[in-house]
Amino acid sequence: MTVNWKLGGVALGLVFFLAVLLVKPIGVSTQFVILDGIIADVLNPDLVSKTEEGYSSTNAYLDKSNGKYAKSVMNPLNYSFVFVLAMMAGAFLSAMLRGGNGADENKLPAIHYDNFGDTPLKRYAIAFIGGFIVLYGARLAGGCTSGHMMSGMMQTSLSGYIFAAGAFAAAVPVAMMIYKKG
Amino acid sequence: MQIVLALIIGAAFGFVLDRIGATNPTVLIRMLSLRSLGLMKAILLAIGVGSILMFVGQIAGLVDVGHMSVKTAYVGVFVGGLLLGAGWALSGFCPGTGVAAAATGRKDALFFILGGLLGAAAYMITYPSVKATGMLDAIAGGKVTLGTVPGAKYDGLMALPGDVLGIVLGVIFVAVAFAVPDAPRGDAVPTPAE
Numbered sequence: 001m002t003v004n005w006k007l008g009g010v011a012l013g014l015v016f017f018l019a020v021l022l023v024k025p026i027g028v029s030t031q032f033v034i035l036d037g038i039i040a041d042v043l044n045p046d047l048v049s050k051t052e053e054g055y056s057s058t059n060a061y062l063d064k065s066n067g068k069y070a071k072s073v074m075n076p077l078n079y080s081f082v083f084v085l086a087m088m089a090g091a092f093l094s095a096m097l098r099g100g101n102g103a104d105e106n107k108l109p110a111i112h113y114d115n116f117g118d119t120p121l122k123r124y125a126i127a128f129i130g131g132f133i134v135l136y137g138a139r140l141a142g143g144c145t146s147g148h149m150m151s152g153m154m155q156t157s158l159s160g161y162i163f164a165a166g167a168f169a170a171a172v173p174v175a176m177m178i179y180k181k182g
Numbered sequence: 183m184q185i186v187l188a189l190i191i192g193a194a195f196g197f198v199l200d201r202i203g204a205t206n207p208t209v210l211i212r213m214l215s216l217r218s219l220g221l222m223k224a225i226l227l228a229i230g231v232g233s234i235l236m237f238v239g240q241i242a243g244l245v246d247v248g249h250m251s252v253k254t255a256y257v258g259v260f261v262g263g264l265l266l267g268a269g270w271a272l273s274g275f276c277p278g279t280g281v282a283a284a285a286t287g288r289k290d291a292l293f294f295i296l297g298g299l300l301g302a303a304a305y306m307i308t309y310p311s312v313k314a315t316g317m318l319d320a321i322a323g324g325k326v327t328l329g330t331v332p333g334a335k336y337d338g339l340m341a342l343p344g345d346v347l348g349i350v351l352g353v354i355f356v357a358v359a360f361a362v363p364d365a366p367r368g369d370a371v372p373t374p375a376e
Contacts, residue, residue: 002201002202002203002206002209003201003202004220005202005220005221005223005224005227005359006224006227008198008201008202008203008224008228009202009223009224009225009226009227009228009231009359010227010228010231011198011201011202011228012198012199012202012224012225012227012228012231013227013228013229013230013231013232013235014231014232014235015191015194015195015198016228016229016232017231017232017235017236017239018191018194019191019195020232020236020245020249020250021235021236021239021244021245021246021249022187022191023184023187023188023191023249024249024251025249025250025251026191026195028277028278028281029277029278029302032277032298032299032301032302033302033305033306035299036299036302036303036306037306039299040303059306059307059309060309060310060313061305061306061309062306064309077185079184079185079187079188080188082185082188082189082192083188083191083192083195084192084281085192086188086189086190086191086192086193086195086196087192087193087195087196087199087278087281087282087285088196088281088282088284088285089192089193089196089285090192090193090194090195090196090197090198090199090200090282091196091197091199091200091205091282091283091285091286092196092285092286093193093196093197094196094197094198094200094201094286095200095205095285095286095287098200100286100287101206101286101287101288105206105288106287106288106289107289108289108290109206109207109208109274109288109290110208111207111208111211111212111274112207112290120289120290123290124289124290124293125293126272126273126290127273127275127290127291127293127294127297128293128294128296128297129269129272129273129297130269130270130272130273130274130275130294130297131269131273131275131280131293131294131295131296131297131298131299131300131301132269132297132298132300132301132304133265133266133268133269133272133297133301134265134266134269134270134273134275134276134277134280134294134297134298134301135269135277135297135298135299135300135301135302135305136262136265136301136302136304136305137261137262137263137264137265137266137267137268137269137301138262138266138276138277138302139262139301139302139305139306140258140261140262140265140305140312140317141258141259141260141261141262141263141265141266142253142254142256142258142259142262143253144266144276144277144278145266145270145276145277145278145279146276146277146278147253148253148259148263149229150225150228150229150232151251152252152253153229153233153355154229154232154233154236154352155233155236155250155251155252155327155348156233156327156328156329156331156344156347156348156351157252157253157255157325157326157327157328157336158255158322158323158326158327158328158339159252159253159254159255159256159259159325160253161328162255162259162260162263163259163260163262163263163266164263165260165263166259166260166261166262166263166264166266166267167263167264167266167267167270168214168267169263169264169267170263170264170265170266170267170268170271171214171267171268171270171271172214172215172216172267172271174214174267174268174271174272175211175214175215175271176215176216178271178272179211179215182208182211182212182217
């Protein structure tokens with residue numbers, strides 16, 4: 001079951017604090033690029049290569065910052081990528097311990113049912129398009145809700161505030177327009 | 183050692199995301215449409231708690247200032263934020279919660295991840311032309327914090343002591359978390375519990 005906001009907020013804050021204390025701030029969206037790079041490098045082995053100075057890529061984005069992303073693509077067992085895999089394991093464990101979402105919810109969430117009825121294909125199309133826009137936006141912004149908003153604002157970084165302003169300026173009207181019920 | 187920490191902190195993050203309801207698109211959309219702000223309160227509280235602990239720890243010498251990682255400010259941060267916000271409200275997922283939701287068994291989250299991988303790939307391909315617009319050029323000093331954090335490699339937007347400012351802002355986040363109403367539109371049906 002869902003915990004109350006006070007307990008949940010303190011627990012979430014502790015996780016973000018522990019990350020900065022022990023390693024570095026939490027971020028997720030970069031790993032979509034790394035997984036893309038891993039897949040693309042299998043299809044086209046020339047995409048990423050090891051050079052004498054480090055790593056480089058024929059893709060300008062993977063090659064930027066001295067091949068930082070190219071290096072992660074060649075070494076998937078790095079901190080940030082394993083972090084995301086572990087995050088999935090943690091969410092899975094939590095879901096199992098509370099008995100799962102139930103078959104109806106796993107098919108489509110209640111808010112979609114309330115607004116659009118039993119239309120799973122419509123829901124999957126919305127999720128797919130949403131995913132495309134979210135990750136394009138996150139990469140353009142250089143981070144997502146975890147990296148920019150939570151980790152960023154927690155560190156008082158200017159970019160975190162700019163990002164949060166943009167995200168909520170779009171999210172609130174869109175959510176209100178599309179989901180009238182529920 | 184880093185990998186062990188990735189496993190522990192990552193698992194804790196995923197576990198907590200699920201427990202606060204962030205893996206449920208209904209909870210997210212009800213938050214973004216201002217119907218039920220319990221999750222918003224949790225997020226604000228988390229930012230406040232994280233900020234206070236980090237900056238108090240820095241002042242006490244227990245937290246390495248070098249672990250801070252501040253991202254560059256540029257116009258694209260705002261534009262990207264707008265896009266992310268629109269997709270977030272549409273789908274009820276953001277990158278982290280979408281991946282975590284897929285792990286809890288939500289089928290729609292798999293489609294979100296697939297779309298996300300294509301969206302990230304589209305950015306990789308269009309990156310040179312995005313860069314050419316100048317939208318990625320640093321503004322306001324780029325990698326800056328609001329105050330000047332002692333010992334940090336980042337400049338401050340203001341000359342105020344950044345660690346003290348961080349604690350003050352952290353306290354404000356906590357206060358706002360308590361002040362935000364649960365249901366500003368007054369039609370609060372309790373968020374569906376799993």
